[in-house]
Amino acid sequence: MNTHHAHDLLELWWTVPAGLALLGYALSLAGLTPAQRAVWTTARIVAVEQPAHGASKYPGIPVTVAFPHPAGGQDVVLPNTGRHGHTLTEAWVGREVAVRHPRGRPDLFRVVLDTIPDRSGRSAPDCAVALLLVGLVVHATVLWGYPWALLGFGALVTVFAATGADLRNARVRAALLSSAVAVPGRVVAVTRDVHTDGEGEEIVNHAPVIVFTTAEGIRMTVLCREGVPKPRSSLGRDLTIHYAPTAPRIYTPDLAAEHRDNEGTLGAVVLVLIAGAGATVTGAVLVGQQLLNS
Numbered sequence: 001m002n003t004h005h006a007h008d009l010l011e012l013w014w015t016v017p018a019g020l021a022l023l024g025y026a027l028s029l030a031g032l033t034p035a036q037r038a039v040w041t042t043a044r045i046v047a048v049e050q051p052a053h054g055a056s057k058y059p060g061i062p063v064t065v066a067f068p069h070p071a072g073g074q075d076v077v078l079p080n081t082g083r084h085g086h087t088l089t090e091a092w093v094g095r096e097v098a099v100r101h102p103r104g105r106p107d108l109f110r111v112v113l114d115t116i117p118d119r120s121g122r123s124a125p126d127c128a129v130a131l132l133l134v135g136l137v138v139h140a141t142v143l144w145g146y147p148w149a150l151l152g153f154g155a156l157v158t159v160f161a162a163t164g165a166d167l168r169n170a171r172v173r174a175a176l177l178s179s180a181v182a183v184p185g186r187v188v189a190v191t192r193d194v195h196t197d198g199e200g201e202e203i204v205n206h207a208p209v210i211v212f213t214t215a216e217g218i219r220m221t222v223l224c225r226e227g228v229p230k231p232r233s234s235l236g237r238d239l240t241i242h243y244a245p246t247a248p249r250i251y252t253p254d255l256a257a258e259h260r261d262n263e264g265t266l267g268a269v270v271l272v273l274i275a276g277a278g279a280t281v282t283g284a285v286l287v288g289q290q291l292l293n294s
Contacts, residue, residue, distance in 0.1 A: 014139070017132040024125025033121025038100040040119065043067035043111070045095045046077065048221050050188055050209060053235065057191035057207045060087025061221055067099055069106060076106045085110030089223040090249035147290055151283025158276030161269055170265040176244035177258060185212030185241035185253070187234045191223070206231040212241045214248050226261075227253040 027033050047064040051057070059081070066075040080088070085099070088111065100119075101109040112119075137152030161167070189209040194202055208228045213219050220243075228234050242258075243251035252258040 014132060014135060017128045017135065021125040021128035021132060024122065024128060028121040028125065031121075035100065035119060035121045037103070039070050039103055039106075040098065040100045041067050041070075042096050043099040043109070045091055045093055045097070048091045048093055048219075050211075050221060051191060051223065053189040054192050055189075056193050057205075057223055057225070058087065058193070060089055061091040061209075061223055063088060063091050065097070065099065065109075065111070067106070067109070070104070076109075078107065078109065080111060086113040087111075088113075089225075090220065090251075091222075092218050092220050092248070094218070095249075144290065147283050147286035149283070150279045151287050154276050154279030154281075154283055156276075158273060158280060161272040161276060164269075166265055167269045170262045170269075173250055173258070174262045176247050176250045177242065177252065177255065179245065180242040180252075180255060181215055181245050182240050182242050183212050183214060185210045185239045187228070187237045187239065190231060190235050204232075206234075208234045208237075210239065210241065210253070212239075212243075212251075214243060215245070218248060220248055220251075222249075222251060224253060227257055 024033075028036070031037070043065040044067070045063045046066045049062040049064075051059070051061060062079065062081055064077060064079045066077045069076050088097070098112045099109045100112055101107075133152075133156060137149065137156065140148035140152060187208040188211050191207045191209065193205045193207075195205065197203055207223055207225045208231050210222050210224050210228075211219065212222075228237075228239070239253050241251055241253055242255045
C-alpha cells in the first residue's frame with residue numbers, strides 16, 4: 001500500500017465511530033441491546049453488613065438483596081459481593097434499587113443505580129458520537145487551522161458543561177440539604193486503599209464508614225469519602241450527620257463545607273461556560289473571516 005492510499009484511508013477514520021454509533025442506535029431502537037434484552041426488576045435490601053476495618057472501599061457496602069424470581073415463587077435472595085454492578089455507598093434495610101439480569105439467570109444480577117442510560121442501551125453509541133465530534137474538531141483544526149479548534153472545542157465544552165452531571169448534582173444536593181436534619185453518627189470502620197503515583201510514591205486513601213439513625217428510625221450505613229477531618233484516625237469518632245429527610249442517602253458530616261463545595265462547583269461550571277462561549281464566539285468570527293478571505 002503506497003503513502004497516497006494510506007492517507008486516503010486515514011481520511012475515512014470518521015466512518016468507524018459513525019458506524020458504531022449508527023449500529024448502537026439501531027440496536028437500541030430495535031430493543032436488541034444486552035440491557036434491553038435483560039430482565040429488569042426492583043430489588044429490596046434485606047440485610048446490611050459493615051465493611052471490614054482496613055479493607056478497600058471499592059467493593060462498597062456489602063448487602064443482601066431480594067427480588068422476584070422470574071419464574072415466580074419465592075424471591076431470589078443473594079449478596080452483592082463480587083461482580084454485581086454498581087457498588088453501594090449508602091445502604092439501609094428496605095432501600096429499593098434497580099437490578100437487571102440475563103433471562104433465566106437471576107444469579108447474574110447487576111445493581112443499576114443510573115437506570116436511564118443503562119436501560120435505553122444508548123450509553124455506547126452516545127460515547128461513539130462524543131468521540132466522533134472530538135475527532136471532527138481535531139480533523140478540522142489540522143486541515144484549516146486553530147479557528148476551528150476554538151469554534152469546535154468551545155462549542156463542545158459549553159454543551160458538556162451545561163448538560164453535565166456536576167451542575168445537576170450540585171443543584172439537587174443543595175436543594176435537598178436546605179432542609180437537612182441533624183442526627184448523631186459514629187465511625188465504625190475506616191477503609192484503606194494504597195495507590196502509586198507516576199513517580200512511584202505510595203498514596204494512602206482512607207474513607208470512614210459511618211452509621212447513623214434517621215429521625216424516622218432508619219439505620220443508615222454510609223461510606224463517607226469527604227467531610228471527615230483526619231479520616232485515618234477517625235475510628236470510633238462521634239459525629240453530627242446532616243441528611244435530607246426526603247432522601248436520606250444525601251447527607252454530609254460538615255454542612256458548611258458542603259455549601260462551600262457546592263458554591264465552588266457552581267462557580268467552576270459558570271467559568272467553564274463563559275470560557276466555552278467566549279471561545280465559540282471568537283472561533284466563529286475567525287472562521288467567518290477565514291471563509292470570506294478564501
